Amino acid sequence: MALATSLNASGGIDTAELRPGLADPVHDSQHIFRGLLTALAHPGRPVTLPGDVAGPEPLDPATTAVALTLLDYDTPLWIDWIADTPPLRAYLKFHCGCPLVERSQDAAFGLVTDPENMPRLALFAQGRDQYPDSSASLLLQVPSLEEGPAVTLKGPGIRETATIRPAGLPDWFWNDWRLNAAQFPLGVDIFFTCGRSVVGLPRSILAEG
Amino acid sequence: MDAAPRSAAPQGDGQSAPGERDPAQAARRRWMSVLAKAKLNELESAWEDLAQKPAYDWLRRPEVGMVMVRARTGGTGGRFNLGQMTVTRCALRLASGEAGLGYVQGRSKRHAELAALFDALLQDEGRRGELEDSVIAPLEASHLDRRTARSRKANSTKVNFFTMVRGENE
Numbered sequence: 001m002a003l004a005t006s007l008n009a010s011g012g013i014d015t016a017e018l019r020p021g022l023a024d025p026v027h028d029s030q031h032i033f034r035g036l037l038t039a040l041a042h043p044g045r046p047v048t049l050p051g052d053v054a055g056p057e058p059l060d061p062a063t064t065a066v067a068l069t070l071l072d073y074d075t076p077l078w079i080d081w082i083a084d085t086p087p088l089r090a091y092l093k094f095h096c097g098c099p100l101v102e103r104s105q106d107a108a109f110g111l112v113t114d115p116e117n118m119p120r121l122a123l124f125a126q127g128r129d130q131y132p133d134s135s136a137s138l139l140l141q142v143p144s145l146e147e148g149p150a151v152t153l154k155g156p157g158i159r160e161t162a163t164i165r166p167a168g169l170p171d172w173f174w175n176d177w178r179l180n181a182a183q184f185p186l187g188v189d190i191f192f193t194c195g196r197s198v199v200g201l202p203r204s205i206l207a208e209g
Numbered sequence: 210m211d212a213a214p215r216s217a218a219p220q221g222d223g224q225s226a227p228g229e230r231d232p233a234q235a236a237r238r239r240w241m242s243v244l245a246k247a248k249l250n251e252l253e254s255a256w257e258d259l260a261q262k263p264a265y266d267w268l269r270r271p272e273v274g275m276v277m278v279r280a281r282t283g284g285t286g287g288r289f290n291l292g293q294m295t296v297t298r299c300a301l302r303l304a305s306g307e308a309g310l311g312y313v314q315g316r317s318k319r320h321a322e323l324a325a326l327f328d329a330l331l332q333d334e335g336r337r338g339e340l341e342d343s344v345i346a347p348l349e350a351s352h353l354d355r356r357t358a359r360s361r362k363a364n365s366t367k368v369n370f371f372t373m374v375r376g377e378n379e
Binding site: 016 | 267300306
């Protein structure tokens, strides 16, 4: 009887450029997950993520940390063209094992490093009435969280109003966000990342630009 | 540890061994297999005897998980799941740049670490010849010895079954 193990030594991953993942995968990802929960519970409030991890270009430490924490083998991921490089693919395949999909509609997570040229929000999975949780979560890596135009946020988790200033978003973004928020409980959730900080923008939040 | 080597299961389809065509990959396959089958104490002493021990960083710390082992009846028949096996894996990078992978049966993290270290060292063309002679060849020989001893022992208890003609049709 010949044994054929499914172990492929290299797994088809080019390890030449591969960077390390989280130093302590279990505890670091727990802390990062806690940070993400805080970010969603207090929309608009920047949360600094622990776990200093240097991912491949062009990912910021926060984007890498969120990816390493949230992605695994049953979260199909869509990445925008500027991030879609062999080192990044190898990194995600090695550390997360997540499948990469071509169509943004099929993805559970969207990783966007060039928000200016990103697809419209409606092109990501919006969830279904029976399963609103099947919508996509988007990681938008923005050039700055403080230097963009001010946007006022209202909704659950915000006492009065909150103001965020993410830079580098497309013109249509806040208009699309209004449409996204209008179809609650469906719609996408967003994490803005920059440097080591993350700002949560859940679908329940109304924005006024 | 509950971290499963989940990417391991769906990748190689077991249909064709990719290393068979590429000689460099076939060679690496061979030494990784020898390192995985070696006894931990043999690897430890080989590591002790090593003249220059390299510095390294983890790409993935050792983690224990399960993989599904598949088999074919008679080596050529239909594929089936033989059963799950505990596997420890890790990945590291030497200061000189080579990345080593260790995939070993069982839960010994040290075994996976040493297998990955030797795998990385063996990728250095300059040291390969020396390491092949001083580490891989003896490990392979002792693995073959263990295997032969076991099959001798098994063979000595072999029983042949005969079916007697019962003559019912006559």
